[in-house]
Amino acid sequence: MMQQIYPTVPHPYQYELNKDLHFAAAHYIPTEKAGVCSQVHGHTYFANVTIAGNELDDSGFLVNFADIKRLIHDRFDHSVLNDHAPWFGDDTPYRYPTTENAARVLSEIVQEHLDRLPNRPLCVQVYLRETPTSYVVYRPRFEASASSARDGAGEAHVE
Ligand SMILES: Nc1nc2c(c(=O)[nH]1)N=C([C@H](O)[C@H](O)COP(=O)(O)OP(=O)(O)OP(=O)(O)O)CN2
Numbered sequence: 001m002m003q004q005i006y007p008t009v010p011h012p013y014q015y016e017l018n019k020d021l022h023f024a025a026a027h028y029i030p031t032e033k034a035g036v037c038s039q040v041h042g043h044t045y046f047a048n049v050t051i052a053g054n055e056l057d058d059s060g061f062l063v064n065f066a067d068i069k070r071l072i073h074d075r076f077d078h079s080v081l082n083d084h085a086p087w088f089g090d091d092t093p094y095r096y097p098t099t100e101n102a103a104r105v106l107s108e109i110v111q112e113h114l115d116r117l118p119n120r121p122l123c124v125q126v127y128l129r130e131t132p133t134s135y136v137v138y139r140p141r142f143e144a145s146a147s148s149a150r151d152g153a154g155e156a157h158v159e
């Protein structure tokens with residue numbers, strides 16, 4: 001597993017968990033503007049998922065590290081990203097499996113899981129490296145009302 005220093009995300013929460021993971025996947029970007037990347041090709045993607053919150057569950061976890069791996073690695077490893085409807089598709093640039101969209105999709109998949117946990121942690125950052133020279137950092141926006149309702153974060157606002 002590649003280990004490195006990731007960009008930090010400002011947030012008001014007491015606990016921050018980070019999970020590194022990787023998956024091998026093929027993709028193509030369905031536009032001529034992508035040049036050779038419009039042909040099917042593969043990468044070993046490296047992701048770092050950052051989750052934050054103030055409350056732990058009855059195991060003393062913010063979230064089980066293994067759940068994050070299961071959600072991402074088990075779903076996408078040795079697959080073609082373009083085939084993963086509804087997350088990815090060829091119909092709109094918002095669903096092309098670019099690094100930008102893939103980082104957002106990972107965040108959304110993780111947050112859907114976190115929303116079902118009683119302690120309601122938040123996915124505050126996904127770092128996704130597609131090649132040795134290319135990566136994207138995605139940080140979801142949170143409404144102030146949602147985060148304060150969740151855990152008494154008051155005026156805390158994660159950008
Ligand atoms: N903004 C984006 N640009 C590109 C994306 C993307 O997802 N977002 N994707 C690609 C290709 O899929 C390609 O796999 C990655 O491109 P690139 O970094 O150019 O890959 P190289 O290994 O050839 O990089 P070098 O630094 O030139 O070795 C293209 N663009």
Ligand SMILES: [Zn+2]
Nearest residue numbers: 027037041043
């Ligand atoms: Zn690619």
